[in-house]
Amino acid sequence: MKNLEGKLLALRVIEPWAVEIMRQLYHSTKPWLEVSEPLPSRTIEEQQAWWNDMPHPKIAHLYTPVEEPWNFVAFSIVQRKGNFNTPIFGIHPAYHRRGYGEVILHHYLEVADGPLAGSDKLTNGAIIKLNDRNGWKVIDVDDKGVRKLFHPGVHDDRQQEIYDEICRYHGYHTGDNYQ
Numbered sequence: 113m114k115n116l117e118g119k120l121l122a123l124r125v126i127e128p129w130a131v132e133i134m135r136q137l138y139h140s141t142k143p144w145l146e147v148s149e150p151l152p153s154r155t156i157e158e159q160q161a162w163w164n165d166m167p168h169p170k171i172a173h174l175y176t177p178v179e180e181p182w183n184f185v186a187f188s189i190v191q192r193k194g195n196f197n198t199p200i201f202g203i204h205p206a207y208h209r210r211g212y213g214e215v216i217l218h219h220y221l222e223v224a225d226g227p228l229a230g231s232d233k234l235t236n237g238a239i240i241k242l243n244d245r246n247g248w249k250v251i252d253v254d255d256k257g258v259r260k261l262f263h264p265g266v267h268d269d270r271q272q273e274i275y276d277e278i279c280r281y282h283g284y285h286t287g288d289n290y291q
């Protein structure tokens with residue numbers, strides 16, 4: 113397992129048992145993960161089928177605190193959607209407020225290794241703060257208080273081109289306001 117900033121250990125999700133742990137963590141964080149629409153509730157079988165049938169290449173990880181390597185407390189998934197990536201991650205509520213969110217954010221940026229599209233919600237103060245100070249840029253805020261986001265990624269030199277593509281992904285015409 114990879115040590116992240118001396119705080120978390122990361123394990124790549126490959127086998128069904130790890131997908132099931134991810135499902136349980138997803139359920140514990142689902143209310144926060146919902147940005148625009150309610151997320152589906154999944155049984156074990158549905159989760160395994162969802163994982164196997166995901167249309168885009170994906171890389172998922174589980175995380176344990178370094179001092180509790182038996183205890184999976186968070187997950188992340190990075191999906192590659194053509195030229196950019198979308199991340200999702202969640203930490204079990206009992207392990208919030210320990211700085212793990214920022215460590216996982218750094219890790220998924222490294223895993224994505226390129227530009228990303230994302231969304232967050234103005235009511236989720238912790239993720240707003242973390243996203244703002246780690247390079248996410250706001251394209252727009254919709255009438256439900258959902259911020260549509262762009263991240264240039266850690267290594268990419270096609271900024272304007274990918275920015276335009278991510279704007280289209282979010283439902284906008286162009287990326288005129290790229291900064």
Ligand SMILES: CC(C)(COP(=O)(O)OP(=O)(O)OC[C@H]1O[C@@H](n2cnc3c(N)ncnc32)[C@H](O)[C@@H]1OP(=O)(O)O)[C@@H](O)C(=O)NCCC(=O)NCCS
Binds near residue numbers: 144145200202210239
């Ligand atoms: C959002 C989440 C990732 C944050 O991770 P975390 O490690 O618990 O984050 P913290 O509680 O340490 O908060 C991060 C920062 O935001 C601040 N913060 C927390 N709640 C806040 C609020 N309501 N308003 C403003 N700032 C807030 C913290 O003080 C902290 O600031 P600091 O690092 O400068 O001290 C975690 O709570 C989580 O997994 N939530 C459920 C799933 C989710 O929302 N995922 C993200 C969407 S993909």
